[in-house]
Amino acid sequence: MASSEEDGTVEEKENNNKKRTKSALTTAWLTFYNIAMTAGWLVLAMAMLRFYIKKGTHKGLYRSIARTLKFFQTFALVEVGHCAIGIVRTSVIVTGVQVCSRIFMVWLVASSIRQIQNEESVILFLVVWTVTEITRYSYYTFKLLNHLPYFVKWARYNFFIVLYPLGVIGELLSIYAALPFVRRSGMYSMRLPNKYNVSFDYYYCLIIVMLSYIPLFPQLYFHMLRQRRRVLHGEVIVEKDD
Amino acid sequence: MKHYEVEILDAKTKEKLCFLDKVEPNATIGEIKSMFHRTHPQWYPARQSIRLDPKGKSLKDEDVLQHLPVGTTATFYFRDLGAQISWVTVFLTEYTGPLVIYLLFYFRVPFIYAAKYDFTTSKHWVVHLACMCHSFHYMKRLLETLFVHRFSHGTMPLRNIFKNCTYYWGFAAWMAYYINHPLYTPPIYGEQQIRLALILFLFCQIGNFSIHIALRNLRPPGSKTRKIPYPTKNPFTWISLLVSCPNYTYELGSWLGFTLMTQCLPVAFFTLVGFIQMTVWAKGKHRSYLKEFRDYPPLRSPIIPFIL
Numbered sequence: 134m135a136s137s138e139e140d141g142t143v144e145e146k147e148n149n150n151k152k153r154t155k156s157a158l159t160t161a162w163l164t165f166y167n168i169a170m171t172a173g174w175l176v177l178a179m180a181m182l183r184f185y186i187k188k189g190t191h192k193g194l195y196r197s198i199a200r201t202l203k204f205f206q207t208f209a210l211v212e213v214g215h216c217a218i219g220i221v222r223t224s225v226i227v228t229g230v231q232v233c234s235r236i237f238m239v240w241l242v243a244s245s246i247r248q249i250q251n252e253e254s255v256i257l258f259l260v261v262w263t264v265t266e267i268t269r270y271s272y273y274t275f276k277l278l279n280h281l282p283y284f285v286k287w288a289r290y291n292f293f294i295v296l297y298p299l300g301v302i303g304e305l306l307s308i309y310a311a312l313p314f315v316r317r318s319g320m321y322s323m324r325l326p327n328k329y330n331v332s333f334d335y336y337y338c339l340i341i342v343m344l345s346y347i348p349l350f351p352q353l354y355f356h357m358l359r360q361r362r363r364v365l366h367g368e369v370i371v372e373k374d375d
Numbered sequence: 376m377k378h379y380e381v382e383i384l385d386a387k388t389k390e391k392l393c394f395l396d397k398v399e400p401n402a403t404i405g406e407i408k409s410m411f412h413r414t415h416p417q418w419y420p421a422r423q424s425i426r427l428d429p430k431g432k433s434l435k436d437e438d439v440l441q442h443l444p445v446g447t448t449a450t451f452y453f454r455d456l457g458a459q460i461s462w463v464t465v466f467l468t469e470y471t472g473p474l475v476i477y478l479l480f481y482f483r484v485p486f487i488y489a490a491k492y493d494f495t496t497s498k499h500w501v502v503h504l505a506c507m508c509h510s511f512h513y514m515k516r517l518l519e520t521l522f523v524h525r526f527s528h529g530t531m532p533l534r535n536i537f538k539n540c541t542y543y544w545g546f547a548a549w550m551a552y553y554i555n556h557p558l559y560t561p562p563i564y565g566e567q568q569i570r571l572a573l574i575l576f577l578f579c580q581i582g583n584f585s586i587h588i589a590l591r592n593l594r595p596p597g598s599k600t601r602k603i604p605y606p607t608k609n610p611f612t613w614i615s616l617l618v619s620c621p622n623y624t625y626e627l628g629s630w631l632g633f634t635l636m637t638q639c640l641p642v643a644f645f646t647l648v649g650f651i652q653m654t655v656w657a658k659g660k661h662r663s664y665l666k667e668f669r670d671y672p673p674l675r676s677p678i679i680p681f682i683l
Contacts, residue, residue, distance in 0.1 A: 325558040331640035332553070 159220045164277045166211065171270040173205035178263045195243060195250040195259070202259075206239050227356075230349070235262070237342070238304055245320070246311045254310060258303030261296045268292055290361040297357065301350055308339055315339060379440055379447050383411055386429040386452040398440065398449075405436035411453070421530040424454040459530035466520040469539045473547035474513040480551035481506045492557045499561045501569050505554050505637050508576055512629065515584065523587050525594050527601075546645045554637050562638040569636055576632030583625035585611035590622070603668050616672070617680035619661040623653040624678055654678050 177198055184194045209232050215221040216228045243255055272289040275281040315321075321335035379400055383393040393414050398407070408420035424433040427443065429452045440449065481502075485493045497503070553559065562568040586604075589612050593602050604621075606613045614621045630646040657677035664671050676683060 325553075325556060326560050328560050328563060328638065329640040330553045330556070330560055330638060 160277055163215070163220065164274060167270045167274040167277065170205065170209070171267060171274055173201070173208075174263055174266040174270065177201055177205065178267065181259065181263065191253070191256045192251045195255055198259075199244055203239055203244065206235050206262075209235065227353075231353070238307070241321070242308055242311055242339075246314055248314045249307055249310045252307060252310050254303045254306035256303075258300050258307065261300035261303060264292065265296050265300070286364070290357075290365055293357050293361075297350075297354055301346060305343055305346060308343055312336065312339060377447060379445075379449055381407060381440075381449045381451065383407075383425070383451050383453050386424075386426070386454045389429070392453060400439075400441035402440045403436060404434045404438045404440075407440070407451070408436065418453075418455060419459075421459040422456045424456050425451045426454070428452065456532065458533035460533045460536055461530050462526045462528060463520060465531060465536050465539060466524075467517060468536060469543045470513050470516045470520065472540055472544040474510060474517070476544055476547045477506065477509050477513075477551040480548070480555040483555065483557075487552070488557055495557075497555060497557075497559065499559060501561050501636065502554060502559060504569065504573065505633070508573070508633060508636065509551075512580065512633075515580065519584070519587055523591050525591055525596070546641070546648075549641045550637075550639060550645060553639050553641055560638070562636070568638070572632045572634075572636035574632075576629050576636065579625040579628035579632060582611040582614070583622055583629065585609050586615070586622040586625060589615070601667065603664065603671060614680070615675075617675060618657075619664055619675050619677050620653070620657040623657050624680075626653060627678070654683060657683075 180198050180201065181194060184197050185191060188194075212221070213225060213229050213232055216223050216225040238258070243250060249255060268285070268288045272281070272285050275285055316336045319335075321333070321338075323329075323331065323333045325332050377400065378396070379398040379402075381393075381395040381398050382391060383395075384390065385392055393411050395407070395410050398410075404425055405420065408423045408425060411423060411425075412418060412420050420436075426433055427445070431452075433454075434443070434451075443449070480487060483492050483495055562572075589607050589609070590604060592607075593604055594600055604615050606615045612621070614624060618624050627646070627650050630642070630649060634642045634646050654677065661675070661677035
């Protein structure tokens with residue numbers, strides 16, 4: 134009996150060590166990831182500024198940053214993996230929807246429909262995304278390093294109030310601008326008859342995507358507002374105690 | 376005989392909702408739910424979740440008061456499960472939809488295809504065959520719901536009917552649109568492919584029905600007992616040796632047959648989505664069988680022999 138109890142405690146200690154080393158490794162990876170993403174979006178921001186200052190126009194700006202944007206926005210898929218294996222405590226579905234909508238905008242709208250790349254709406258959502266992502270990733274980085282300056286927290290939970298709606302406007306206007314080109318070219322579409330007995334019209338797909346913003350956007354927005362109240366409201370109570 | 380006193384508190388607000396005195400010790404939770412319903416008519420028994428702990432599991436209707444770990448003044452917590460609807464109602468609604476909707480497309484009712492095709496019929500005989508198979512499948516499901524299945528739960532949340540009907544009706548419309556389309560392309564390998572598909576489909580329909588009958592006979596009428604399903608004299612049930620949920624295995628087979636028969640991508644997609652959902656269910660069922668029965672046969676997999 135005694136020996137089995139001892140075995141039990143030895144095993145427990147090993148498990149605890151495993152848990153501790155696992156979480157040190159996890160923290161190291163997440164910290165690296167968030168620093169890398171902050172850096173990536175900073176690079177994008179710098180590139181966009183430099184282009185605009187040098188050329189004085191936004192025409193051609195998208196083309197110049199397209200590859201970098203594709204790289205860093207696509208890499209964000211990793212975050213869905215983080216939620217799936219549980220090292221980040223967020224819903225897989227919420228993260229998945231957000232990352233997928235970004236990847237959709239980048240790969241299937243902005244990059245593939247050249248004619249809209251000089252639209253102001255594209256620049257609008259690019260700027261919004263850049264500011265949002267720099268704030269968000271630096272917030273996560275500082276949090277992981279246990280050294281979170283108040284202004285970063287403030288920015289993360291206040292900027293979105295304006296940036297979210299602005300970003301949505303930029304995205305919707307861009308998709309809307311793309312519609313006539315999609316219709317004319319018939320891109321990504323498949324007509325009958327064919328041996329798979331299916332058809333797909335990218336034009337109507339885009340319209341459905343635009344309509345889906347109506348139920349989805351308020352849900353995400355109010356979710357962020359609730360988070361904000363919880364995080365910043367808690368802060369206020371602590372200050373009162375002091 | 377000592378009587379019990381029962382108080383029912385709201386699980387979230389802990390507010391006292393109901394006090395029952397002089398409750399018989401052999402009263403069941405079901406009877407307590409009926410008494411609670413009398414004082415709160417908006418909460419019929421099916422939507423009541425009664426538990427010993429605010430965050431604990433729901434007690435079963437059959438649980439007897441005196442066998443529960445409570446004193447002579449028993450405190451229970453109540454959670455409203457929301458509006459409920461019976462399983463039978465949900466099944467009948469969700470299965471009648473596809474049956475009717477498919478036929479609307481088959482008969483090329485106006486406003487679906489170009490006007491010149493209204494009320495015409497397809498020139499491909501596989502399209503007629505597909506309609507028969509699809510209709511047979513859903514009629515079988517309706518009849519099974521009415522005469523074969525024995526449900527362990529009476530009700531499910533009301534919102535499920537909207538979710539489920541959207542799924543079944545939506546996919547039925549999507550598939551039916553293409554199969555019955557004037558520009559439909561029949562299977563590449565022609566008669567061979569269709570024949571093979573039909574054999575697979577019929578085999579799995581019979582198999583699925585055999586399993587449903589076997590499961591029904593496992594449970595006496597009106598009871599909620601659970602037993603390990605075993606193969607019977609019917610060869611179609613012998614697959615029970617290898618899988619925990621052979622009904623899902625056969626269902627997958629039926630839809631693979633239908634996909635092959637129609638060579639239609641939306642059907643393949645529907646089969647895939649159904650397969651994913653059934654696998655999730657099968658894994659859950661397999662896990663609960665393993666937990667509930669010590670002597671559960673180790674050779675069995677949840678849905679696909681040896682693989683999944």
